[in-house]
Amino acid sequence: MLLIDAGPSAQIELPAQPTPGCRNIVLLTPAARSKLDQLRGMGFTTYLVKPIRQTSLTERIRGVPAPDQAEHFPRQKPKAQVVSPPPKGRQLRILVAEDNPINARLMRELLQRRGHIVSEVTSGEDAIAALDHSNYDILFTDIHMPGMDGIEATRRIRSQEASAGRAPIPIVALTADVLDAGRLACQDAGMDGFLGKPVFPAELDKMIAGFFPEPSHDAAA
Numbered sequence: 001m002l003l004i005d006a007g008p009s010a011q012i013e014l015p016a017q018p019t020p021g022c023r024n025i026v027l028l029t030p031a032a033r034s035k036l037d038q039l040r041g042m043g044f045t046t047y048l049v050k051p052i053r054q055t056s057l058t059e060r061i062r063g064v065p066a067p068d069q070a071e072h073f074p075r076q077k078p079k080a081q082v083v084s085p086p087p088k089g090r091q092l093r094i095l096v097a098e099d100n101p102i103n104a105r106l107m108r109e110l111l112q113r114r115g116h117i118v119s120e121v122t123s124g125e126d127a128i129a130a131l132d133h134s135n136y137d138i139l140f141t142d143i144h145m146p147g148m149d150g151i152e153a154t155r156r157i158r159s160q161e162a163s164a165g166r167a168p169i170p171i172v173a174l175t176a177d178v179l180d181a182g183r184l185a186c187q188d189a190g191m192d193g194f195l196g197k198p199v200f201p202a203e204l205d206k207m208i209a210g211f212f213p214e215p216s217h218d219a220a221a
């Protein structure tokens with residue numbers, strides 16, 4: 001097996017070429033997914049999106065596919081896999097706390113393509129201040145940020161909500177830490193959900209639908 005990094009941007013910059021007869025895996029930024037057809041034609045077998053999850057890397061090394069994640073080359077054109085039509089549900093005001101510009105851009109594009117209004121901050125302190133000055137429907141926050149991290153920010157948000165008698169806003173963790181200890185820390189801080197990075201569209205849609213389900217036809221009648 002050969003892992004080759006395609007560079008830090010949307011442009012492909014390969015330090016080596018795929019080896020015939022070898023399982024070749026290319027490491028991509030989210031913005032470089034548009035190059036999947038080109039890379040497959042060069043001889044790559046599959047790919048991983050950076051930052052790479054530990055579990056995803058382990059599965060690729062073992063040769064185990066991940067059917068719930070778009071980490072294998074799609075049979076259709078990549079654009080059809082990445083772009084999702086906006087859902088018919090309500091438009092949400094969403095706050096994203098993420099200090100990594102690539103991850104922040106990915107979240108913004110995924111959410112805006114679904115018709116939502118997105119605001120971004122880069123620290124826990126800024127997330128608290130944003131919630132104090134504006135109303136949001138849901139907060140997606142990175143766990144590891146400079147200054148106040150996402151877990152401490154969540155604790156303070158929950159404390160302020162309780163003191164003011166406000167309804168708690170749904171808070172979802174964004175993190176590459178997929179271990180049980182990381183999930184437990186998020187839950188103990190008062191978070192409502194957990195998404196591993198990089199975030200995939202199907203996982204994001206499922207998370208939002210869990211908090212804001214569309215009314216059924218029977219209920220409307």
